[in-house]
Amino acid sequence: xxxxxxxxxxxxxxxxxxLRVDNVYKHFPVGGLGGGAVRAVDxxxxxxxxxxxxxxxGESGSGKSTLGRVITALHPASGGHVFFEGKDVTKLRGGKxxxxxxxxxxxxxxxxxxxxxxxxxxxxxxxxxxxYGLARGRQRQLRIQELLRVVGLNPNFTNxxxxxxxxxxxxxxxxxxxxxxxxxxxxxxxxVSALDxxxxxxxxxxxxxxxxxxxxxxxxxxxxxAVVRHISNRxxxxxxxxxxxxxxRLDIYDRPQHPYTSALLSSIPVPDPRRxxxxxxxxxxxxxPSPVNPPSGCRFHTRCPIAxxxxxxxxxxxxxxxxGRPGQVAACHFAGxxxxxxxxxxxxxxx
Amino acid sequence: MAAPLLRxxxxxxxxxxxxxxxxxxxxxxFNVNRxxxxxxxGESGSGKTMTAFSILRLVPDPGRIVSGRxxxxxxxxxxxxxxxxxxxxGNDVAxxxxxxxxxxxxxTKVGTQIDEAMTAHERFSKKEAQARIIPLLQQVRxxxxxxxxxxxxxxxxxxxxxxxxxxxxxxxxxxxxIADEPTTALDVTVQxxxxxxxxxxxxxxxxxxILITHNMALVASLCQRIIxxxxxxxxxxxxxEQIFDSPQHPYTWSLLRSxxxVDVARAERLVSIKGLPPDLVRLPPGCKFHPRCRFKIEKCxxxxxxxxxxxxxxxxxxxxxxxxxxxxxxxxxxxxxxxREAATELKQAGSG
Ligand SMILES: Nc1ncnc2c1ncn2[C@@H]1O[C@H](COP(=O)(O)OP(=O)(O)OP(=O)(O)O)[C@@H](O)[C@H]1O
Ligand SMILES: Nc1ncnc2c1ncn2[C@@H]1O[C@H](COP(=O)(O)OP(=O)(O)OP(=O)(O)O)[C@@H](O)[C@H]1O
Ligand code: SF4
Ligand SMILES: [Mg+2]
Ligand SMILES: [Mg+2]
Numbered sequence: 007x008x009x010x011x012x013x014x015x016x017x018x019x020x021x022x023x024x025l026r027v028d029n030v031y032k033h034f035p036v037g038g039l040g041g042g043a044v045r046a047v048d049x050x051x052x053x054x055x056x057x058x059x060x061x062x063x064g065e066s067g068s069g070k071s072t073l074g075r076v077i078t079a080l081h082p083a084s085g086g087h088v089f090f091e092g093k094d095v096t097k098l099r100g101g102k103x104x105x106x107x108x109x110x111x112x113x114x115x116x117x118x119x120x121x122x123x124x125x126x127x128x129x130x131x132x133x134x135x136x137x138y139g140l141a142r143g144r145q146r147q148l149r150i151q152e153l154l155r156v157v158g159l160n161p162n163f164t165n166x167x168x169x170x171x172x173x174x175x176x177x178x179x180x181x182x183x184x185x186x187x188x189x190x191x192x193x194x195x196x197x198v199s200a201l202d203x204x205x206x207x208x209x210x211x212x213x214x215x216x217x218x219x220x221x222x223x224x225x226x227x228x229x230x231x232a233v234v235r236h237i238s239n240r241x242x243x244x245x246x247x248x249x250x251x252x253x254x255r256l257d258i259y260d261r262p263q264h265p266y267t268s269a270l271l272s273s274i275p276v277p278d279p280r281r282x283x284x285x286x287x288x289x290x291x292x293x294x295p296s297p298v299n300p301p302s303g304c305r306f307h308t309r310c311p312i313a314x315x316x317x318x319x320x321x322x323x324x325x326x327x328x329x330g331r332p333g334q335v336a337a338c339h340f341a342g343x344x345x346x347x348x349x350x351x352x353x354x355x356x357x
Numbered sequence: 358m359a360a361p362l363l364r365x366x367x368x369x370x371x372x373x374x375x376x377x378x379x380x381x382x383x384x385x386x387f388n389v390n391r392x393x394x395x396x397x398x399g400e401s402g403s404g405k406t407m408t409a410f411s412i413l414r415l416v417p418d419p420g421r422i423v424s425g426r427x428x429x430x431x432x433x434x435x436x437x438x439x440x441x442x443x444x445x446x447g448n449d450v451a452x453x454x455x456x457x458x459x460x461x462x463x464x465t466k467v468g469t470q471i472d473e474a475m476t477a478h479e480r481f482s483k484k485e486a487q488a489r490i491i492p493l494l495q496q497v498r499x500x501x502x503x504x505x506x507x508x509x510x511x512x513x514x515x516x517x518x519x520x521x522x523x524x525x526x527x528x529x530x531x532x533x534x535i536a537d538e539p540t541t542a543l544d545v546t547v548q549x550x551x552x553x554x555x556x557x558x559x560x561x562x563x564x565x566x567i568l569i570t571h572n573m574a575l576v577a578s579l580c581q582r583i584i585x586x587x588x589x590x591x592x593x594x595x596x597x598e599q600i601f602d603s604p605q606h607p608y609t610w611s612l613l614r615s616x617x618x619v620d621v622a623r624a625e626r627l628v629s630i631k632g633l634p635p636d637l638v639r640l641p642p643g644c645k646f647h648p649r650c651r652f653k654i655e656k657c658x659x660x661x662x663x664x665x666x667x668x669x670x671x672x673x674x675x676x677x678x679x680x681x682x683x684x685x686x687x688x689x690x691x692x693x694x695x696x697r698e699a700a701t702e703l704k705q706a707g708s709g
Contacts, residue, residue: 236617273549
């Protein structure tokens with residue numbers, strides 16, 4: 007059989023937009039008198055087309071999981087809209103919300119913590135079916151077995167408990183559960199980060215197979231940029247609650263426009279000793295600032311290697327607008343300035 | 358060539374559990390030269406950490422070293438008395454653990470902890486130790502080191518704690534540094550700082566480093582030599598470039614192709630290693646990798662292959678060796694783990 011190839015970067019997808027995130031905010035109030043808030047997601051907009059995988063990367067605490075939870079209606083938004091197939095998820099309540107939630111599933115990072123240890127595998131997988139009263143008796147049993155088979159597990163495992171399974175198997179159980187209601191969009195929140203490398207490949211291949219079979223749409227969150235690049239059509243980069251860049255998977259590695267993207271990319275070691283000997287990471291100053299009091303102007307200015315400070319970078323917030331290739335957007339007053347340099351210094355081939 | 362700094366000879370470490378004997382480290386031998394960086398890779402449970410813990414004589418109950426020698430500058434660590442072992446740890450060798458929070462004392466200031474690490478070993482006088490704290494923190498790039506030395510560990514970020522751990526590890530100028538997954542829990546940009554730091558240490562201080570990781574890219578970045586472990590044994594060892602160019606053991610070969618890469622233009626399907634890691638209580642007969650190996654021959658199920666020289670300085674433990682596997686045989690036969698039938702069934706059932 008032929009190896010699967012990713013779509014070429016020049017191909018512009020024409021599928022309809024399935025999810026439109028419009029200026030979404032999620033703030034968590036912090037205790038005490040100050041009245042401040044963790045600005046976990048702070049004005050984020052993007053679209054995903056049907057059948058597409060949008061990768062989401064960014065440092066720990068940048069708001070990726072929170073965004074995933076707002077999209078799947080697990081967290082109410084503090085502001086903005088999430089349009090799923092044209093309907094605003096943030097405005098729905100009761101039965102209508104329940105109906106739309108069927109379409110929006112999430113797979114969590116930790117296959118150990120996310121499965122109830124007192125439930126059998128069959129009960130776990132059927133829980134969503136039961137919640138919606140969708141299958142009973144023999145039908146239900148058949149459906150459980152099919153789901154197990156689809157994720158590559160033995161259909162006879164129905165009566166076993168999660169602790170009898172390895173991490174990779176547990177993650178498959180989580181995936182089976184997410185598939186139970188035939189969702190159209192799945193938020194994969196670091197689905198392979200907790201797994202051993204030899205098992206990661208199994209799960210990544212499985213997710214890709216399922217996507218092809220069921221025309222699934224993925225928002226794929228991960229801190230491993232190599233994994234994200236492998237699985238995504240486009241990639242969004244988050245920094246401190248905001249998206250700083252979105253581009254096609256190849257363009258973003260080839261010609262990053264935002265200096266944070268450049269720094270992130272130059273930081274990844276590659277499994278090639280000769281390339282590694284020449285790779286020069288772009289150093290970032292200092293630590294990631296607090297999301298309670300993000301820096302003024304561009305919130306990356308405190309760590310940016312090309313910031314004009316004091317000046318435009320510390321005073322005016324750069325909008326997320328077109329830069330670089332078609333479809334590429336970046337939020338930087340000096341977009342592209344670092345890109346040529348980083349591409350050659352990192353020793354990345356122009357893909 | 359000078360004598361190696363560390364010589365591990367036929368080391369066996371076992372855990373005596375109610376399930377039976379866990380063969381965590383099952384007869385491994387390797388050397389580490391002065392100033393060299395050696396990577397130990399292998400999947401979870403393959404015995405990497407227990408190898409390191411054995412070298413430091415830190416194997417927890419119910420485990421113990423059952424045989425073998427660990428020669429550090431010709432002194433056998435296995436035979437040392439408790440006083441000598443304490444001297445050896447933290448003076449001749451230092452270890453950086455995966456989770457810095459578990460090895461830093463939460464109620465003691467960072468600077469004080471570094472001071473205590475030094476005075477405990479009496480290599481430096483009290484005054485000398487005092488004077489070394491801030492330069493050490495500066496060396497690991499802690500900003501405003503003087504002020505930060507007064508902080509408690511929880512006031513540091515994850516990356517800073519890891520760097521503080523390294524500073525503590527370096528405080529007695531050890532000749533060998535063992536780093537167990539030093540960057541796994543960290544963000545990419547912080548990871549990059551730690552990698553730079555380890556590189557610089559190796560270059561400027563001349564410390565030998567054993568880097569334990571499952572991240573092949575990290576090995577490519579830092580190491581001169583690589584040891585691949587599987588089921589408590591070494592299955593391949595050699596110079597890093599050679600192993601990356603032409604791995605001979607099927608496990609090494611698969612490992613290198615199971616991770617996506619950012620530096621390769623085309624995204625191919627990943628090679629997945631089927632099945633599960635072996636049960637170290639009931640190891641399979643023959644080659645321990647054979648139940649998961651796509652290239653096995655009949656002999657692999659019966660007889661365990663020896664570590665055999667496959668190129669200058671490169672050894673591998675396999676009856677087949679990848680150089681004897683034809684290209685077409687290497688490609689995965691099954692493109693998907695989802696059977697088409699099952700998928701169609703699901704679609705039909707789901708639409709009902
Ligand atoms: N329920 C909550 N209450 C208060 N603060 C929260 C809550 N959930 C998240 N946060 C904060 O919001 C910010 C974003 O967190 P989030 O988990 O979305 O980040 P992330 O990008 O997913 O990080 P990671 O890569 O570590 O998973 C963090 O500062 C976090 O501490
Ligand atoms: N306290 C213990 N009791 C019983 N078995 C143990 C104990 N500690 C470790 N082992 C076993 O020893 C083997 C080797 O463990 P080790 O921690 O060295 O693996 P590792 O290669 O470092 O894995 P990882 O990548 O997950 O850190 C494992 O199979 C483990 O189950
Ligand atoms: S706007 Fe300025 S500070 Fe922000 S990323 Fe661009 S150059 Fe750096
Ligand atoms: Mg998260
Ligand atoms: Mg370990």
